[in-house]
Amino acid sequence: MRIGLIGKKLGMSRIFNENGDVIPVTIIEVKDNYVIGIKKEIEKDNYSAIQIGCQEVEDKKLRKSELGKLKKNNLPSLKVIKELRMKNDDEVNDFKIGQKLNVEIFKKGDLVDITGKTIGKGFQGVVKRHGFKGGPATHGSMSHRKPGSIGGTTPARVLKGQRMAGHMGNEKQTIQNLEVVQIMPDKNLILIKGAVPGPKNRYLLIRKAIKGLGK
Numbered sequence: 344m345r346i347g348l349i350g351k352k353l354g355m356s357r358i359f360n361e362n363g364d365v366i367p368v369t370i371i372e373v374k375d376n377y378v379i380g381i382k383k384e385i386e387k388d389n390y391s392a393i394q395i396g397c398q399e400v401e402d403k404k405l406r407k408s409e410l411g412k413l414k415k416n417n418l419p420s421l422k423v424i425k426e427l428r429m430k431n432d433d434e435v436n437d438f439k440i441g442q443k444l445n446v447e448i449f450k451k452g453d454l455v456d457i458t459g460k461t462i463g464k465g466f467q468g469v470v471k472r473h474g475f476k477g478g479p480a481t482h483g484s485m486s487h488r489k490p491g492s493i494g495g496t497t498p499a500r501v502l503k504g505q506r507m508a509g510h511m512g513n514e515k516q517t518i519q520n521l522e523v524v525q526i527m528p529d530k531n532l533i534l535i536k537g538a539v540p541g542p543k544n545r546y547l548l549i550r551k552a553i554k555g556l557g558k
Contacts, residue, residue: 344434346448347427347550348376349397350533352459354543358524358534368524368534371547374398375531376444377418383432391429393438396421398546416440423546446526446533453523454552459540463513473506516540520552 350373357367380394400422402410413420418441429435449455469475469490478486490508494501518539525534539547 344429344437345427345550345553346444347395347425347548348373348444348446348448349395349423349425350547350549351398352539352541352543352545352547353532355538366524366536367538368536369539371533371535371539371549373446373531373533373549377421378438378440378442378444379413379416379418379421379424380426381435381438381440382426383435385432391432391435392426393429393435394424394426395444396424398422425548427548427550445528446531447528449523449526449533449549449551451523451526454520455523455535456517456519456550456552457521457535457539457547458515458517458550459545459547461512461514461516461540462542464511466509467511468508469506472508472511475506 350371353370353372355367355369357365360366374397376395376397378393379396382388382390382392382394384391396413396418398421399419402420404422405413405420409424410420464471468488470477470488475488475490477488478484478491480487490506493505493507518537521539522536523533524536527533533549535549541547
């Protein structure tokens, strides 16, 4: 079962293992997650999934439709909501609305897949965005970082997929098979070996890894 949690990236640090080796870790805060919805394939949804939420906020910061669904099930106002797809209804039946999930569903040594949005870098040119070499750096050159030609006379248009300047970053990305180095239930923290997508204070989805994929 690929159960998961929503957590907030606090930043990176390093710890030492029993042999004295340095291990770079990402610190993720995982406060109580609530099961706020259940979807079943045999019903109108046509697929199996659970919806989870975290980060309590004031009622006025949510849409009325979102707030109504939460209050109907006697749940607090939750800001961040994610959906976890399941294989079938048998896996969904293990959960019930209002159930709490915390970091203790993971243990040291587990492999997890972490999904988040990468750091946004704004509008960038082709050198930074695509790694173009650029033009001559000599005195008198007029094309140090220009893209150069973007198409010929036939066809008289720019082809789809042409690498050009544009928006960079802030895209959904999943890093697979990262190791859980340490669990701190008393502090609601989980330490993951290596880097994960996104800047500090961004929310991430942490799921148990699918064996055979990734690294």
